[in-house]
Amino acid sequence: MDKFSDMVMFVSIVKHQGLAAAGRELGLSPAAMTARVQALEERFGVKLLNRTTRHLSLTDSGSLYYKTCIEILDTVTEAENLIQSGTKEVKGALKIIAPKDIGKQYILPILSDFIRQHQGVVPYLYLNDHVLNIAESGMDIVIQYGEQMDSNLISRKLSSSRRVLCASPEYLRKHGTPLIPHDLVNHDCLAMLRSDEELKTWHFQDPDKKSSIRVEPKRFSDDGEVIRRWALEGAGIALKSILDIQDDPNNHRLTTVLNGYMKNFDSSTSVSSANLNVVYLSRKYQPKRIKLFLDFLFQEFQVRLSPYQSQ
Incomplete structure (x- = not known):
């Protein structure tokens, strides 16, 4: 096989995260795909892919080859468009x-x-x-x-952005407004899931010190939009990016609390991480x-x- 075809194959493997799915796109059997990858690795003298029965990942050499393939294939596509249309469409x-x-x-x-x-x-x-x-x-x-x-x-x-704690006005009227981070342990909190990790340790920084509070959330979701919706419904206090909810405080749908503290999901509590x-x-x-x-x-x-x- 020519080098260009090998590049197309390798990009397809990474895109589909598997040899079988890439083979279906290219019209090749799993055995043929395996043989071609092995031949490619033998030609370069390096391993390009880490393969198990359930997972595929790029080695450092594979990552470098993938980036180069993408660059070359994109350049070829643009050249073809230029030739066919006469303009760089x-x-x-x-x-x-x-x-x-x-x-x-x-x-x-x-x-x-x-x-x-x-x-x-x-x-x-x-x-x-x-x-x-x-x-x-x-x-x-x-x-x-x-x-x-x-x-x-x-x-x-x-x-630029920052993390804010927010809740609906109705929730705060019913449950009160937290005045210090530790008050959150007595509130209904809404927490994100990140790769099945429960982000229920929230980190704070004021001019004097850092602190971390482990809340006991009433609801979890891996979808930030769901967390915002629950907050709007009055289900509890959410830790959100101001970019996600900035229209809500302006229209009195959500109220931010503990505004004197820098807040984050990780212990760095740096502005850049938000x-x-x-x-x-x-x-x-x-x-x-x-x-x-x-x-x-x-x-x-x-x-x-x-x-x-x-x-």
Whole structure:
């Protein structure tokens, strides 16, 4: 097989997270896929994939090869578009993953506006509150809260943010308003799940000290939008990003409490760990559709935030 076909195969394997599913896309049997991967690894003299019966992951060499494959295949696609149309028309898939609240409130309308201007781009918008490995996910862009420590990735701040505790006015009238973090142990709290981990230790920092409070939540969800909905219904106190709920306090649907404290899900309680960031693979030759969307995203996000920033 030629090197180009090997690249297409490898990208398909990573996208589908398995040889069998990739084989179905390419019209190859599992045995043929296994043989081709083995031949590829023998040619390079390195292991590219860690494979078990239930999981597939990239080795360091596999991650490097995957990034290179993506870059080359995108360049070929753009060259084909240029030859066929005579102009550098923007075409191709654009795969984005974002937290559910932010995704629905901001990214979805921004992406819709972008697609109206570039109708050759095919959007894939995934809404998920879990941070993922972008190299193995096949995503072009990951929008997430918190810092990205992988030096092979580009991470740019989309917006400053902070964590806030919030509850409906009705809940606070019925149960009272917490005045210090320890008061939360006597309140109904709404907690996030992250990869089955219950995020029920909340961390606080005031000018004098740090503290951590272990709450006993009444409800859990791995969906930030569900947590917000429960808070709006008066079910309890939620720890949310201000970006997710900032329209609610302005319209008196939610009230923030313990505003004198910096709050977070992790013990760092740093401002940067609550900021909203855009993460993407570091590529020397980034496809034009990704460059254009990133520019559009940063511009439009600030426009849509401006009514809140001026208040």
